[in-house]
Amino acid sequence: MKKHWKSLAERKNGSDTPEKLSLPKGNLEQILDIFDNGNEKSQSNRRDFLKLCGYSLAISTVLASCENSVQKAIPYLIKPEEITPGKANYYASSYVNGSEYCSILIKTREGRPIKIEGNDLSSVTYGGTSARVQASILGLYDTSRYKNPLKGDTKISWDELDQDIIQQLNQLEGNKESAVLLTPTIYSPSTKAVIEMFLKSYPNVKWVQYDNRSASALIKSNEMCFGKAGICDYRFDYADVIVSFDADFLGNWLMPVEHIRQYTKKRKLSDGNTNMSRHIQFESRLSLTGSNADYRIPVKPSEQAMLIAQLYNEILKLKGLDSYSISDATDDIQELAKELWANKGKSLVVAGENDLNIQVLINAINYELENYGTTLRIDKQILTKQAIDSDMEQLLSDLNSGRIKALFSYDVNPVYDYFKGEEFGKAIEKVPFSVSLNAAPSETSGYFKYVAPDNHFIESWNDLEPKTSRYSLMQPGIRPLFNTRQFQSTLLAWSGQETDYLKFIKNYWEEKLYPLQTTYPNFISFWNNSLQKGVFEPQTKSVFDTRFSMAGIGELMAEIASTPKSSGFELQVYESSAMGDGKMANNPWIQELPDPVTKICWDNYLTISPKQAEEMLLETGDVVELNSGMKLPVYILPGQAYNTLAVALGYGRTECGVVGKNVGVNVSKLSQFKNDSRIDFSIGVEIRLTEEKYELAMTQTHHSMEGRAIVREASLGEYLKDPAAGNESHHKYENAGIYKKPNFPNHHWGLVVDLNSCVGCGACSIACQAENNVPVVGKNEVIRAHEMSWIRIDRYFSGSDFNPDVSYQPVMCQHCDNAPCENVCPVAATTHSSEGLNQMAYNRCIGTRYCGNNCPYKVRRFNWFNFTNADSIPNNLHDVAEMTIDLKRMVLNPDVTVRAKGVIEKCSMCVQRIQEGKLNAKIEGRKVNDGEIKTACQQACPSGAIIFGDLNDNDSQIVKETSSQRNYHLLEEIHTLPSVSYLTKIRNKKTNEL
Known part of the structure; x- marks a missing residue:
């Protein structure tokens, strides 16, 4: 059997389980201190409470008071028509965070948003979400957001601010002095119309768009090659062969939620399908996308241009055309060219580096392979990134020269994330008049003289066009919690227009979009239907001649060759798939979400190859200093290319609230500028070992399974010969016990996870956290193996540490029908339901942890502290006296018990959703339909890897999956009879790659 390992230490020594050392060293008093939340000796514990409970969340009364605050229950005298107490309402909306987009549903209870779901009516995201989409609900209740307009540090009214701004704008226009409106890419049609109206009112204002992770080279390469600027619409689900040069399209490249769904659709082997795409990845660090590839080749970033040029050359030779004079291609490239040529029109080649030369060559390769019109379309475009990097360089130059007399900044933070951020901050100080329209304080907004705070997206109206002719609407789930105002309404006010942005959107849609359909006879019915669905996707025909311009290819090849x-x-x-660009650094759910590959949270770090670390005598946790002066801890990462280093962006925030402040190191300045684009790597880097050590919070090694057959896998060739390949013990031990197998007369709920579809993104983990009120514990507690997440995604390596294969496996409570936790509980707190669920009676649990010790899957969590108790928060928080509502508790799901200190908790398979589905079916006098009930993890998953259903329903999808020869249970040999099962992972490898 193939050997899997979780860390280099386990591969070498056979064990790496800090769980055995989870108790602190010291005397009895030190051990008992962990139960005392208020102990002054435990400074790290107090800091963790600031992070997980504090979150800048104030409480309703001054906490220094000795008396309990008065709890008032106010009944509905006149109940709002749309609200039924105890029943959730859903509002179709859209998630937007810079270039990140997702069509969503906002779940509200009694008027407060508590959960985000994916909108399965969208043909862009198909009901999928990401971890950041799921966690964004917490940002609504972040009281570090601006609460009022500001002039300097003084609160002012909106009328005062509008009067000052309009006066300044008129004065600037009268003096013909230049001003700039700086925004991220705007892909809202109505917002663009508002901005155009603003620019028409003040012709001296120039609009500049800035994407901190731009696709500038992609946009310009398509303009050079096809005469049409923009980003192609990529269709991974149409490709039989996918080749990626450092494009992390499952992690952060362009539209990962859409790409994950497309990618996994082509790799599912259910319902008799035997075709599977083949994915080859060239990259330096082991990315989320590379870890899912069938064949991965570690290369240095600087080597990629030559490899792409060689691949282009080989394809030209296969096509019988003249090739260019460059170095001979490697065997890998020659074989790859033949494989791509054999799949003309059914292949896709992409590159992630923001380099114009590389992107032009990628276009040329796809053109020669006849992929345009099938796996990618230039006439259908992704619109979420439109900024050109050179515009930002020009803006910085103009600011430094003094030509810009006013700067308006909306939803960008260049002082933090621009590679010349420090210089940009100094340039802003030179501007006589400046206004920030950000929703929350940032490193950039502190330089501005006025603040006109924007709403959170859940408090806002808007429309979006993330892809050509794919529209969606954003509607609020709650009224603004603070005295904030939408950016669009602010611009309308300054333009002398009516500030009702909703009315503006409706007028725009009536004029521009309503004529694109023929289904609805009047605009009101069209608008109401679009608002209810959340999306409007007209059938539009577009024909674009994809004739390719070869001009300049020869010079480009010569430049690469030389x-x-x-x-x-x-x-x-790079951007980690958890933290992203750092905008959500103040979100504790995101901070505590482990990176899928390294399984580290609460930090960034410098990854280095095992061979390099051995040569330099480096260990994980050693602190090194770069020649740029930065200090970073080292993490030894299997699969990292030799002589390369990598570090994640998004950390090192200094102005973002108490959670993310000073967590990690800001490495934005390590980017460079080349060919008018910002690129992500630099050469000539030197590192020096220091005497310092740094402890990283890693979760992967906390739950060792001691080398047993947990992940099962096979190659596609083996699977086609034998559908049970890699799973020879398929349910072999199902009837091996001495006890009679239990019978469930009504429902028997179960879950299946398709390991071939799971990419390890972590969306399920955050969705579970939001749905089930799972607390955050902080870095120090994670280090001690006290994390609380109900779903962990185990990452396993196999093969060599130079270039290992990677497997991901979500593990939650297995809901065993012969559960070893149940018969050891002295107070019967854990029991089995008549529907096959392993249940917890939290008010009965006394915290013996016998069940956790007896669980072979290590999926039970113990509440060491009272993480959800607001009284544990110190009373020196911001604006305590002003707050009249406990925002921290507004995000809690009222259908799920909030657990106290000293009890065990675990996955309930979202029993509250099961009950709701059963009650709805009972009211309507019918049976529960297959697929009607979805667990939170299932609903959030962008790949559709999780299937939930009734194992007693022979026509259900879950029964079909459990009947598959790929299906197996974890640790079947111990006869726990889990209700959760897995489908073996199949890799599309060739024989010489095994």
Whole structure:
């Protein structure tokens, strides 16, 4: 059997389980201190409470008071028509965070948003979400947001602010002095119309768009090659062969929620399907996308341009065309060219580096392979990134020269995330008049003289066009919690227009979009239907001639051929699939979500290859200093290319609230500018070992399974010969016990996880956290193996540490029908239901943890502290006296018990959703339909890897999956009879790659 390992230490020594050392060292008093939330000795514990409970969340009365605050229950005298107490309402809306987009449903209870779901009516995201989409609900209740308009540090009214701003704008226009409106990419049609109206009112204002992770080279390459600027619509679900050069399309590249659904659709082997796409990845660090590839080749970032040029050359040779004079291609490239040529029109080649030369060559390769019109379309475009990097460089130059007399900044933070951020901050100080329209304080907004705070997106109206002719609406789930105002309404006010932005959107849609359909006879019915669905996707025909311009290809190839090889280290900066660009650094759910590959949270770090670490005598946790002066802890990452380093962006925030402040190191300045674009790697990097050590919070090694057959896998060739390949013990031990197998007369709820579809993104973990009120514990408690997440995603390596295969496996409570936890509980707190669920009676649990010790899957969590008790928060929080509502508790799901200190908790398979589905079916006098009830993890999953249903329903999808020869249970040999099962992972490898 193939050996899997979780860390280099386990591979070498056979064990790496800090769980055995989870208790602190010291005397009895120190051990007992962990139960005392208020102990002054435990400074780290107090800091954790600031992070997990504090979150800048104030409480309703001054906490210094000795008396309990008065709890008032106010009944509905006149009940709002749309609200039924105890029943959730859903509002179709859209998630937007810079270039991130998702069509969503906002779940509200008694008028407060508590959960975000995916909108399955969207043909862009198909009901999928990401971890950041799920966690964004917490940002609504972040009281570090601006609460009022500001002039300097003084609160002012909106009327005062509008009067000052309009006066300044008129004065600037009268003096013909230049001003700039700086925004991220705007892909809202109505917002663009508002901005155009604003620019028409003040012709001296110039609009500049800035994407901190731009696709500038992609946009310009398509303009050069096809005469049409923009980003192609990529269709991974149409490709039989996918080749990626450092494009992390499952993690953060362009539209990962859509890409994950497309990618996994082509790799599912259910319902008799035997076709599966093949994915080859070239990259330096082991990314989320690379870890899912069938064949991965570690290369330095600087080597990619030559490899792409060689691939293009080989394809030209196969096509019988003249090739260019460059170095001979490697065997890998020659074989890859043949494989792509054999799949013309059914392949897709992408590159992630923001380099114009690389993107032009990628276009040329796809053109020669006849992929345009099938796996990618230039006439259908992704619109979420439109900024050009050179515009930002020009803006910085203009600011420094003094030509810009006013700067308006909306939803961007260049002082933090621009590679010349410090210089940008100094340039803003030179501007006589400046206004920030951000929703929350940032490193940039502190430089501005006025603040006109924007709403949170859940408090806002808007419309979006993330892709050509794919529209969606954003509607609020709650009125603004603070004295804030939408950016669009603010611009309308300054333009002398009516500030009702909803009315503006409706007028725009009536004029521009209503004529695109023929289904609805009047605009009111069209608008109401679109608002209810959340999306409007008209059938539009577009024909674009994809004739390719070959001009300049020869010079480009010559330039690549003449580029000397780099020596020494190359350092790459990247976005982690958890943290992203750092906008959500103040969100504790995101901070505590482990990186899928390294399984580290609450920090960024410098990854290095095992071979390099061995040569330099480095260990994980050693602190090194770069020649740029930065200090970072080292993490030894299997699969990292030799002579390369990598570090994640999004950390090192200094102005964002108490959770994310000073967590990690800001490495934005390590990017460079090349060919008018910002690129992500630098050469000539040197590192120096210091005497310091740094402890990283890693979760992967907390729950060892001691080398047993947990992940099962096979190659596609083996699977086609034998559908049970890699799973020879398929349900072999199902009837091996001495006890009679239990019978469930009505429902028998179960879950199946398709390991071939799971990419390890973590959306399920955050969705479970939001749905089930799972607390955050803080870095120090994670280090001690006290994390509380009900779903962990185990990451396993196999093969060599130079280039290992990677497997992901979500593990939650297995809901065993012969549960070993149940018969050891002295107070019967854990019991089995008549529908096959392992249940917890929290008010009965006394915290013996016998059940956790007896659980072979290690999926039970113990509440060491009273994480959800607001009285544990120190009373020196911001604006305590002003707050009249306990925002922290507004995000809690009232259908789920909030657990106290000293009890065990675990996955309930979202029993509250099961009960709701059963009651709805009972009211309507019918049976529960298959697929009607979805667990939170299932609903959030962008890949559709999780199937939930009734194992007693022979026509259900889950029964079909459990009948598959790929289906197996974890640790079947101990006869726990789990209700959760898995489908083996199949890799599309060739024989010489095994």
